[in-house]
Amino acid sequence: MTRSNAREIAVHFVFELGFSNQSADELLSAALTRTSFEQIGQEEPLYAEYPNAGQREYIERLVRGVYHHGAELDGYITKYAIGWNFSRIPRVVTAILRVCMYEILYMQDIPNAAAINEAVEMTKHYEEQELAAFVNGILGSFVRTENLPDPMSRPGAVQPESGE
Helix, strand or coil: HHHHHHHEEEEEHHHHHCCCCCHHHHHHHHHHCHHHHHHHHHHHHHCCCCCHHHHHHHHHHHHHHHHCCCCHHHHHHHHHCCCCCCHHHHHHHHHHHHHHHHHHCCCCCCCCHHHHHHHHHHHHHCCCHHHHHHHHHHHHHHHHHCCCCCHHCCCCCCCCCCCC
């Protein structure tokens, strides 16, 4: 399983939290199990492989983080979704934005550009092309306006290989 797949599963769980009264821990206890993946994996290829320990930790960190910082993340979405009422944004897009913003704010090992690119690509998978541009615009404005440094620009950061 790739990190992209783990991120997408986290988005599914964040999306699901929007429809339930469960806490993040309750949802993770029920959904992040081998049995659950075996059942869902029969119809949804994303769940065909059970995540390893590191991937489960990543999924848990995202879901719990979004759950605990939901009001803050929604405030950013509202601030940067200029001309859009928050309730008008499709819920899957909201889940994607929440996960990406959480990664940018609280997971310093993930480059901002990578988080944004993953969010845009995931939006294209679930929604119309126009919404992918909307997501890209919100996240770009968020990073620029909030002066959020990219983890890869920090002194001592390990830069990805350029292929040279």
